[in-house]
Amino acid sequence: MSRVSLRPAVLEAVERLRVAGVHSPHTDAEFLAAHVLGVERPRLALVPMLTVEQLAEFRKLVDRRAERVPLQHLTGVAAMGEIDLAVGSGVFVPRPETELLFAWALAHLEAAGHEHPPIVVDLCTGSGALALAIAHARPDAEVYAVEIDPAAREWARRNADRQAAQGDTPIHLHAGDVTDRNVLSPLNGRVDVLVANPPYIPEDAVLDPEVADHDPHRALFGGPDGLSVITPMITTITRLLRPGAVAAVEHDDTNGPQVATLFANTSRFTAIIEHPDLAGKPRFVAARRTAN
Ligand SMILES: C[S@@+](CC[C@H](N)C(=O)[O-])C[C@H]1O[C@@H](n2cnc3c(N)ncnc32)[C@H](O)[C@@H]1O
Structure with missing residues (x-):
């Protein structure tokens, strides 16, 4: 299974969300990455790589967030x-x-x-x-x-x-x-x-x-x-x-x-x-x- 580095994907997402006017682009990009990887956001640093399938899923969610769909509608949960x-x-x-x-x-x-x-x-x-x-x-x-x-x-x-x-x-x-x-x-x-x-x-x-x-x-x-x-x-x-x-x-x-x-x-x-x-x-x- 081929894997890619998470960090550049997150940085790319932050920029995409910032340009789209999302108020908390960094936080939201990390929450979406954590959601795709199935980990809590504070544990993201422990998962430095993701599969190409996960990258595609992450980019799809980032696109929807850039369309200003609420983060919680994408992850499906609120606290x-x-x-x-x-x-x-x-x-x-x-x-x-x-x-x-x-x-x-x-x-x-x-x-x-x-x-x-x-x-x-x-x-x-x-x-x-x-x-x-x-x-x-x-x-x-x-x-x-x-x-x-x-x-x-x-x-x-x-x-x-x-x-x-x-x-x-x-x-x-x-x-x-x-x-x-x-x-x-x-x-x-x-x-x-x-x-x-x-x-x-x-x-x-x-x-x-x-x-x-x-x-x-x-x-x-x-x-x-x-x-x-x-x-x-x-x-x-x-x-x-x-x-x-x-x-x-x-x-x-x-x-x-x-x-x-x-x-x-x-x-x-x-x-x-x-x-x-x-x-x-x-x-x-x-x-x-x-x-x-
Ligand atoms: C601002 S939301 C708050 C929901 C929840 N309490 C929260 O804090 O997440 C207001 C809720 O009140 C409901 N609502 C609006 N008018 C109402 C009414 N007259 N009687 C009962 N519920 C009403 C809406 O459908 C909506 O779910």
Whole structure:
């Protein structure tokens, strides 16, 4: 079997992706090479050669990435917490910034020290990313996830089945609209921790082709101001949380104060805190349900 050197192939790919306007050409070229070679990216240096067949496969993937197909659609996976999720056409690719919401949820689950199995809700679950990462980290939790889009739900089902087969506590996946006044009504006043990464981009935003052409429209846009799902969803959150329970909602970086105000306007929340992401941009608002 004839073999060629990996290094020049990666350098050629980096240049190809850079010219195509890909934001992280080096990282993406390495991830694609690692995918083709079947190794983790940090172990790439241990595999200095590839077969001509692997080189052809690598170049094909680089061509598609240069067409601005998302990296995760090419490798078929995205990460959240300690788990990998299958992703592809029809579902939103989980983003690194949503790890902050995951970490926030875990911190609250730990701090609360619940006497009963904690009830956790993930509204707008997409691939199931937050719900499944929480269920993996907290096998004692009863986790519920809601998703409106049948195509996204199929991905979530597939991911949920795989995690359960690997020993995680199964989650409850619901078809539903988070703005519906009856969604998850059996959980009214019983939820301990709630997370939501809803569609929140204002309609007129200019997006990279990876996002605009590949994430589902319904996963991205929240009306003219980015708040068309969040505003009615706050009513759902207020209804579901038990007194003293907490919720966090991810939002567009233009909408931190607006989301905080939506919580405040209910007069049912205290400790309303705006959280920035790692780049210092407003990213999610957390709040605690009062007793009345
Ligand atoms: C930004 S994506 C987030 C997906 C996932 N939570 C994540 O972080 O990767 C938003 C998701 O909400 C779903 N969605 C949009 N409107 C909804 C609604 N009214 N009720 C339930 N789900 C909704 C979309 O289909 C999409 O899967």
